Amino acid sequence: xxxxxxxxxxxxxxxxxxxxxxxxxxxxxxxxxxxxxxxxxxxxxxxxxxxxxxxxxxxxxxxxxxxxxxxxxxxxxxxx
Amino acid sequence: xxxxxxxxxxxxxxxxxxxxxxxxxxxxxxxxxxxxxxxxxxxxxxxxxxxxxxxxxxxxxxxxxxxxxxxxxxxxxxxxxxxxxxxxxxxxxxxxxxxxxxxxxxxxxxxxxxxxxxxxxxxxxxxxxxxxxxxxxx
Numbered sequence: 001x002x003x004x005x006x007x008x009x010x011x012x013x014x015x016x017x018x019x020x021x022x023x024x025x026x027x028x029x030x031x032x033x034x035x036x037x038x039x040x041x042x043x044x045x046x047x048x049x050x051x052x053x054x055x056x057x058x059x060x061x062x063x064x065x066x067x068x069x070x071x072x073x074x075x076x077x078x079x080x
Numbered sequence: 081x082x083x084x085x086x087x088x089x090x091x092x093x094x095x096x097x098x099x100x101x102x103x104x105x106x107x108x109x110x111x112x113x114x115x116x117x118x119x120x121x122x123x124x125x126x127x128x129x130x131x132x133x134x135x136x137x138x139x140x141x142x143x144x145x146x147x148x149x150x151x152x153x154x155x156x157x158x159x160x161x162x163x164x165x166x167x168x169x170x171x172x173x174x175x176x177x178x179x180x181x182x183x184x185x186x187x188x189x190x191x192x193x194x195x196x197x198x199x200x201x202x203x204x205x206x207x208x209x210x211x212x213x214x215x216x217x218x
Contacts, residue, residue, distance in 0.1 A: 006132070008130055008131075008132050008200065008202060009130055009202030009204070009213050009216065010202070010213040010216040012130075013213075046217065047216055047217060048215060048216060048217055048218045053132070053135055053200070056132075056134050056135040056138050057135075057138075072132060072135070072200075074132070074200050075202065075213070075216055076215040076216055077196070077197070077198070077199060077200055077201060077202060077215070078196070078201070078202050078203045078213070078214035078215045078216075079129070079131070079136075079160060079171075079172070079195055079196060079199050079200075079201025079202070079203065080113050080160075080171065080172050080192055080195050080196040080199075080201075
């Protein structure tokens with residue numbers, strides 16, 4: 001399955017745009033997606049931290065991702 | 081009433097205060113976050129705020145639910161700006177009303193502290209000689 005992944009803040013600069021995509025096996029977990037993203041974009045691993053959001057919620061590393069989910073890379077937030 | 085707004089337009093602070101006021105409220109606590117001229121001694125030219133809007137609204141909503149569970153509040157107004165801001169511009173306004181001041185003060189403090197930790201909004205500081213996404217790197 002192909003997952004579209006939104007990127008914000010510094011993650012947008014790291015992936016080179018507002019979104020990127022990844023071809024992943026079905027029943028992929030958030031942890032597997034993180035590994036794939038860090039292979040593709042080593043700069044992600046150098047951030048202080050980052051989270052993956054699935055359907056507008058912070059996702060645990062063992063959460064499963066489905067093809068129609070809205071997935072996003074959330075680098076360290078700094079609002080306010 | 082709970083009113084949450086992520087906006088690319090200037091925040092109307094007085095409108096936030098007006099929305100928070102009510103005849104039952106003996107206190108309105110207002111936090112106004114503004115753009116500071118320097119960071120670690122470096123002169124700031126501008127800030128650029130970006131939000132993951134639907135998730136930011138949803139995370140702010142969670143904060144307001146927690147606030148209403150913990151304190152006897154009347155109204156909570158949270159407006160956050162996005163886009164390019166100059167020194168002195170208002171980035172965020174939080175207005176909280178309650179019958180008595182302790183609840184309003186404590187809840188308002190909780191709101192801004194939690195917003196800074198959980199809400200997907202990012203700011204880039206642009207200096208005379210470079211730029212940096214705040215908190216991105218260790």
